[in-house]
Amino acid sequence: MDNKKYSRKKFISFLGKVTLGVTVIPPFLTSCGNTSTPIKLGELSNIQLERLKTLSLEGLTSTDEDDLVLTKGLDYYTIIKWNDKISNKDTFGFNCDFTCFIPLDPKNPNDGLLWVNHEYINTLFVSGYNYRDPKQSRTKQQVDKEMYNVGGSIVRIRKENGKWEIVHNDPHNRRITAKTPIKFNWDKPIKGKTTAIGTLANCSGGITPWNTFLTCEENYDGFYGDIEYDENNNPTKIPSYGYGWDNFYDYPPEHYGWVVEIDPKLGMAKKHIALGRFAHECCTLFQLNDNRVVAYTADDKNDEHLYKFVSSKPNSLKEGTLYVADLQNGKWLALDWKNQAKLKSKFKDQTEVLIRAREASKLLGATELNRPEDIEIDPITGDIFVSLTNNKPKGDYHGSILKIEEKNGAFDSLTFHASTYIAGGEESGFSCPDNLAFDFSGNLWLTSDMSGSSMNKIDSPYMPFKNNSLFVIPRHGNEAGKVIRVASAPRDAELTGPWFAPDGKSLFLSVQHPGEQTTHLNNPTSKWPFDEDNIPKPSVVAITGDLIEKMNNLNKIEGSSC
Ligand code: FEO
Ligand code: CA
Numbered sequence: 001m002d003n004k005k006y007s008r009k010k011f012i013s014f015l016g017k018v019t020l021g022v023t024v025i026p027p028f029l030t031s032c033g034n035t036s037t038p039i040k041l042g043e044l045s046n047i048q049l050e051r052l053k054t055l056s057l058e059g060l061t062s063t064d065e066d067d068l069v070l071t072k073g074l075d076y077y078t079i080i081k082w083n084d085k086i087s088n089k090d091t092f093g094f095n096c097d098f099t100c101f102i103p104l105d106p107k108n109p110n111d112g113l114l115w116v117n118h119e120y121i122n123t124l125f126v127s128g129y130n131y132r133d134p135k136q137s138r139t140k141q142q143v144d145k146e147m148y149n150v151g152g153s154i155v156r157i158r159k160e161n162g163k164w165e166i167v168h169n170d171p172h173n174r175r176i177t178a179k180t181p182i183k184f185n186w187d188k189p190i191k192g193k194t195t196a197i198g199t200l201a202n203c204s205g206g207i208t209p210w211n212t213f214l215t216c217e218e219n220y221d222g223f224y225g226d227i228e229y230d231e232n233n234n235p236t237k238i239p240s241y242g243y244g245w246d247n248f249y250d251y252p253p254e255h256y257g258w259v260v261e262i263d264p265k266l267g268m269a270k271k272h273i274a275l276g277r278f279a280h281e282c283c284t285l286f287q288l289n290d291n292r293v294v295a296y297t298a299d300d301k302n303d304e305h306l307y308k309f310v311s312s313k314p315n316s317l318k319e320g321t322l323y324v325a326d327l328q329n330g331k332w333l334a335l336d337w338k339n340q341a342k343l344k345s346k347f348k349d350q351t352e353v354l355i356r357a358r359e360a361s362k363l364l365g366a367t368e369l370n371r372p373e374d375i376e377i378d379p380i381t382g383d384i385f386v387s388l389t390n391n392k393p394k395g396d397y398h399g400s401i402l403k404i405e406e407k408n409g410a411f412d413s414l415t416f417h418a419s420t421y422i423a424g425g426e427e428s429g430f431s432c433p434d435n436l437a438f439d440f441s442g443n444l445w446l447t448s449d450m451s452g453s454s455m456n457k458i459d460s461p462y463m464p465f466k467n468n469s470l471f472v473i474p475r476h477g478n479e480a481g482k483v484i485r486v487a488s489a490p491r492d493a494e495l496t497g498p499w500f501a502p503d504g505k506s507l508f509l510s511v512q513h514p515g516e517q518t519t520h521l522n523n524p525t526s527k528w529p530f531d532e533d534n535i536p537k538p539s540v541v542a543i544t545g546d547l548i549e550k551m552n553n554l555n556k557i558e559g560s561s562c
């Protein structure tokens with residue numbers, strides 16, 4: 001693998017691969033405003049190109065201020081906070097992550113359904129259980145409250161007087177939680193069942209060409225534990241490392257760690273077994289000309305892998321082959337029990353290969369990566385960008401972004417070239433890249449995910465970076481290739497789920513786990529978003545302002561279907 005150190009000159013030469021402003025990506029016109037669903041941009045006019053070239057950006061310096069601090073030209077307002085009512089019976093869940101917006105009517109981009117992942121809970125805030133207090137015992141009622149607060153929310157939002165607002169009690173508003181029964185999209189039962197109870201650990205996600213949401217179950221083992229196999233293939237149950245729900249409910253760990261698809265209008269959900277079971281960060285789809293789909297997805301754990309699923313039938317996330325990446329040889333290795341003798345020798349069938357995808361990948365010689373997280377497809381070049389957050393035991397504290405170039409630009413190719421696009425660190429100005437998003441002009445936005453326990457600590461390598469932030473790497477103009485900090489998160493928080501609204505005038509963004517290091521409710525480490533309760537609340541905000549509109553070069557979406 002080509003492991004180049006970051007330099008701005010190299011970034012700019014990378015940009016020079018194609019004519020500025022011409023997209024090469026084939027149509028995947030599911031929704032506008034996010035390159036998980038890239039829109040066909042067409043050519044930029046000379047006026048638009050000139051405007052982008054002269055765009056000047058003033059970056060923030062790192063700060064530990066307890067606020068959502070924005071650079072000049074940006075503003076924000078809160079759309080929804082944890083525990084807000086979304087209907088007469090449901091409330092918004094905790095720790096919001098992935099956001100995604102689908103207009104209800106493609107002709108009206110100002111009215112639609114917002115999906116928000118709720119990844120995990122802080123029991124202190126959600127159920128009142130303080131795990132730091134050895135005298136406290138926990139009740140099933142507390143666990144039930146925690147189970148309600150993960151999963152996801154569907155909320156209708158509408159733009160009124162230039163501002164996105166919740167449509168309260170809209171019939172589409174609903175919760176999917178750790179209690180919702182969800183069918184497996186597979187012909188064989190999983191651990192004896194055809195239905196799982198609930199979804200959890202919902203980190204990032206994606207969108208399908210047929211306009212449904214994908215929500216990804218990441219650190220599932222924190223809830224019901226996991227199953228480990230010894231060298232003789234004997235299983236052992238590993239208890240949950242985090243929430244201990246397995247002390248209250250006997251649900252098989254094999255029912256979690258999947259990609260889950262949600263129908264926005266009906267709320268129906270299914271778990272896609274064919275995409276494998278591991279700590280899925282996200283799932284980024286591309287639709288081929290014959291309507292088969294390619295789904296990129298990664299396992300966010302030290303020394304785990306990058307995967308892609310290629311369907312054999314149009315618009316299927318069931319029929320097809322799951323591959324895992326061998327970066328050294330630039331090959332996608334098929335996790336295909338029938339045709340891989342090594343897999344046949346260890347696993348009894350394809351279902352077991354998919355349930356134990358990590359072990360199957362290692363058996364085939366897949367490349368171990370440094371916590372692969374979010375994946376986006378460059379709308380200009382078609383290259384695939386993968387955040388590698390860090391791998392502290394291996395001495396990689398700041399992570400990098402990996403670039404995958406499929407052979408001949410074919411997303412279903414079985415060979416590729418891998419290189420490091422940019423490395424984190426003091427030289428580039430960011431650490432621990434996580435979520436990625438390309439805007440309408442092909443600028444790359446990225447969020448950082450330094451852990452709450454290591455940020456702003458004197459002896460930590462993360463000290464210079466202070467709070468987690470949102471950055472942009474402009475593609476055009478004087479600042480092309482620079483990493484510019486445009487937003488700084490409240491204390492202990494992480495900014496997640498960036499998603500551009502179809503009109504390009506707002507960036508939806510989650511503020512996850514503000515005040516996470518709080519040990520007593522009467523003395524929280526953050527009070528953001530500063531509402532009357534005086535405690536921190538994970539929330540979704542809309543970031544607006546002149547800068548977003550200029551970066552998105554808005555004139556060019558005139559005439560698009562959005
Ligand atoms: Fe939930 Fe890998 O971030
Ligand atoms: Ca993440």
Ligand code: CA
Nearest residue numbers: 373389434449
């Ligand atoms: Ca993360």
